[in-house]
Amino acid sequence: MIDVHKISTNCTRNEFVGTAVLDTIGLVISGIDDTLLETMNVGMKYRCLGLFSSRTGAAGQITAIDDAVKATNTEVLSIELPRDTKGWGGHGNYIVLGGTDVSDVRHAISMALELTNKYAGELYISESGHLEFAYSASAGQALNKAFGVPVGEAFGFMAGSPAAIGLVMADTAMKSAPLSIAKYMTPNKGTSHSNEVILAVSGDASAAKTAVLNARQTGLELLIGMGSYPEIPGIPYL
Amino acid sequence: MIDVHKISTNCTRNEFVGTAVLDTIGLVISGIDDTLLETMNVGMKYRCLGLFSSRTGAAGQITAIDDAVKATNTEVLSIELPRDTKGWGGHGNYIVLGGTDVSDVRHAISMALELTNKYAGELYISESGHLEFAYSASAGQALNKAFGVPVGEAFGFMAGSPAAIGLVMADTAMKSAPLSIAKYMTPNKGTSHSNEVILAVSGDASAAKTAVLNARQTGLELLIGMGSYPEIPGIPYL
Amino acid sequence: MIDVHKISTNCTRNEFVGTAVLDTIGLVISGIDDTLLETMNVGMKYRCLGLFSSRTGAAGQITAIDDAVKATNTEVLSIELPRDTKGWGGHGNYIVLGGTDVSDVRHAISMALELTNKYAGELYISESGHLEFAYSASAGQALNKAFGVPVGEAFGFMAGSPAAIGLVMADTAMKSAPLSIAKYMTPNKGTSHSNEVILAVSGDASAAKTAVLNARQTGLELLIGMGSYPEIPGIPYL
Structure with missing residues (x-):
């Protein structure tokens, strides 16, 4: 053995x-x-x-x-x-x-x-669910392939679980700045049946960053409203 | 930060x-x-x-x-x-x-x-698997959309994991009363690859309830036969 | 109740x-x-x-x-x-x-x-991921149905998670003996979106066994290289 x-x-x-x-x-x-x-x-x-x-x-x-x-x-x-x-x-x-x-x-x-x-670093995991965020000032081949972001444009990403939180974050993001939707994913669409709504946006760098930061604030308020504080396994950078 | x-x-x-x-x-x-x-x-x-x-x-x-x-x-x-x-x-x-x-x-x-x-309330989760049951005397739009139950008919639901337990519960249910199969789901069919066999039945109210109660008894005996008692996170109502 | x-x-x-x-x-x-x-x-x-x-x-x-x-x-x-x-x-x-x-x-x-x-018995689960191996000297109907192994040929199986480990094991296996690929699976292909690369091989009995043993050695070195030793819930038999 x-x-x-x-x-x-x-x-x-x-x-x-x-x-x-x-x-x-x-x-x-x-x-x-x-x-x-x-x-x-x-x-x-x-x-x-x-x-x-x-x-x-x-x-x-x-x-x-x-x-x-x-x-x-x-x-x-x-x-x-x-x-x-x-x-x-x-x-x-x-x-x-x-x-x-x-x-x-x-x-x-x-x-x-x-x-x-x-x-x-922008991952927040509580007893009830999780949030994930990412941002790049200029998308390259990987972000284009994964999320359809046009190469050279800024990229903003937000995922929320339970899924309903992700949709409110997406709504917050779209209302906070003029942006295009690069990819929209739900449990039955584009994900591997994860319990998330995911939005990837593209556009101007400051617009993308503002959208992610606003979505993060909204998402954290809702997730924490479920009753427990998230663990942060990395180091938030945004 | x-x-x-x-x-x-x-x-x-x-x-x-x-x-x-x-x-x-x-x-x-x-x-x-x-x-x-x-x-x-x-x-x-x-x-x-x-x-x-x-x-x-x-x-x-x-x-x-x-x-x-x-x-x-x-x-x-x-x-x-x-x-x-x-x-x-x-x-x-x-x-x-x-x-x-x-x-x-x-x-x-x-x-x-x-x-x-x-x-x-009818959720039973042990170390080995879980069981879920539901019942409604009269299905509306949500149950129709999710499980194909005709609006106005009674609805019975049973899910068992590991999946094999779900099939024996489904068999028990179908033998206990005259019912129609509204939806049948397995890891590869209709589920998001969950480890369950799921049966939703429709028909007469007392038939649907009897089917669910019989399936619950069968499922609990099999699940507990795997060696541990389930936690019940809610309050059983059936 | x-x-x-x-x-x-x-x-x-x-x-x-x-x-x-x-x-x-x-x-x-x-x-x-x-x-x-x-x-x-x-x-x-x-x-x-x-x-x-x-x-x-x-x-x-x-x-x-x-x-x-x-x-x-x-x-x-x-x-x-x-x-x-x-x-x-x-x-x-x-x-x-x-x-x-x-x-x-x-x-x-x-x-x-x-x-x-x-x-x-050949299941190894650590904090970071898991490895699974199997071998049969002569495949029957079940292995044929599940993995496409020709009935009567030897069967070797290896799965590694995180998925990248599985691909290096597959490469090791293919280089260690003349074998045919019976089935190749990844998160998006053939699996239920599991975090694995899986390879099932068929051929000569000693070739299949050598391939599995070599893949096991490679996989264990990589998995343990992630920082923790695996639990072995069964008893290894190869």
């Missing part, structure tokens, strides 16, 4: 890049198996893949990946949002990057891990 | 109506943003929306909404069942009502919160 | 066969209600059904069912994978067998419960 305690918590495998908050792991496969790559349906352009995946949170991590892809010679191949959050009502994430140079891909994943510790 | 403890648990926002058991929140938006309303795909008839949403439970809350809609000048616009229950194997709910008069919508949501404390 | 503590944990209902690890329950319905059987959409050939269902795990239990079906005069009618695992990122299972003889179906379910205590 295998003795797992003989394995070190200091992982020395080539594929291991590192970890971040919210059960996030970053990995690199330098030359993926051809049959597996075909099956993955992410194209055959890259055999070097960067993998990024968390149990909890999506928008913060995708914002981190967005910056990391901008800064390196890599491309986002797929973004998936599993129904997770370790028993809460939301998503995790699973992202695959491609690149031609291993060190470039490793650098992108490493940078995304570091940025996740910042950008995943 | 935001200090969430400056926000009171006594929510004073206009949108806030109240809360109920099972992490249920009731909210009202008196004049929703037009762009958001279009995106919601619930029609453009009402700009005043009532929102109702829980982490745990569906049938009890929908039965509560059903009565509240009957008693007010409101209409059910959408019912969604996220995969939630805070780590157990079932659903939460997210319901949107519409009305032309704010006080009417607020009254509907307020009544639904109060009735939820009663109708969501 | 019902007093659940009057019900014994020693279930004496005819339908009850028994339980196994991972909140698994085995049940038999000797003559299912006809209307319910039609609604189930599993054919009308059998009125005697065996039910098998767990909160956590899928491959181990399906491997157990596979052996049980081989050894009895029964047939697999449906296999579903709810999104469950009691708050972790994976699946449970819900399986329906059919047979013409009650004692045969009961025997199949009873054998599957016993084998589950063995075959569901």
Whole structure:
């Protein structure tokens, strides 16, 4: 019988890049198996893949990946949002990057891990539900792929659970500044049946930021009105 | 950095109506943003929306909404069942009502919160799984929309998890009285991949009630046979 | 009000066969209600059904069912994978067998419960994620139905969560021996939005076993590299 305690918590495998908050792991496969790559349906352009995946949170991590892809010679191949959050009502994430140079891909994943510790800071989890916010002054390929935000425009994101809170936050956001809806998601639409209403907006940087901050205030008042204060697993940055 | 403890648990926002058991929140938006309303795909008839949403439970809350809609000048616009229950194997709910008069919508949501404390009473959650039951002598618009029960007929509901227990309850129900199947749901069919078999039946009031009570007895025997007694977060009313 | 503590944990209902690890329950319905059987959409050939269902795990239990079906005069009618695992990122299972003889179906379910205590042994659950492995020297009807493994070929299975770990395990497996991919699953593809990459392989028995063992080593190193050791709810058998 295998003795797992003989394995070190200091992982020395080539594929291991590192970890971040919210059960996030970053990995690199330098030359993926051809049959597996075909099956993955992410194209055959890259055999070097960067993998990024968390149990909890999506928008913060995708914002981190967005910056990391901008800064390196890599491309986002797929973004998936599993129904997770370790028993809460939301998503995790699973992202695959491609690149031609291993060190470039490793650098992108490493940078995304570091940025996740910042950008995943706007997560508020109480006994009753959770809220998640994200903001970027200029969306890149990852935010475009995940939420349809036009590249170069500012991005604002808000998710609330139980879902009803998310809709009031969305309404608050839309009333606070002239913005376009990039993506609107509900338990049956666009989510993996999470208990959230999610709104991603695009537009002018100050408008997007104002919308997120107003939605955050509204959402926190409603969530806390359910009777308990949220834990904040990261460090709020907005 | 935001200090969430400056926000009171006594929510004073206009949108806030109240809360109920099972992490249920009731909210009202008196004049929703037009762009958001279009995106919601619930029609453009009402700009005043009532929102109702829980982490745990569906049938009890929908039965509560059903009565509240009957008693007010409101209409059910959408019912969604996220995969939630805070780590157990079932659903939460997210319901949107519409009305032309704010006080009417607020009254509907307020009544639904109060009735939820009663109708969501038939929930049994053990270490191994859960059971949920509901009954109405006369289905209205909400039960029709959610479970296909003909308006005016009696409604019986049973959900069991792990899913196998739900099927034996469904079999018990169908054998106990002459009833029609209004909706049959499994992990791959109609649910949000919850670990449940769900049966909604319609027919005569005493038949529907007998079916639910027999299914409850069967389900409790099987669930308790898995080795632990269930918690009962509400107050059983059947 | 019902007093659940009057019900014994020693279930004496005819339908009850028994339980196994991972909140698994085995049940038999000797003559299912006809209307319910039609609604189930599993054919009308059998009125005697065996039910098998767990909160956590899928491959181990399906491997157990596979052996049980081989050894009895029964047939697999449906296999579903709810999104469950009691708050972790994976699946449970819900399986329906059919047979013409009650004692045969009961025997199949009873054998599957016993084998589950063995075959569901390769499950590793840490604070950060989980890993699941399974192996069979010769796939039967259940493994064919669930994962597309050709009947008679060896079967190897690996699932990793967070999903990125699963892909590195899949890559390890494919590089360790000549094998065919029977099924490849991700949060958006084939799973119930679980936080896993899953690979089922088929081929030669020693190749399949080598692939699973190599994937297990890789997966454990990565999962433990996330900072905590896994719990092992069963007894590893590979």
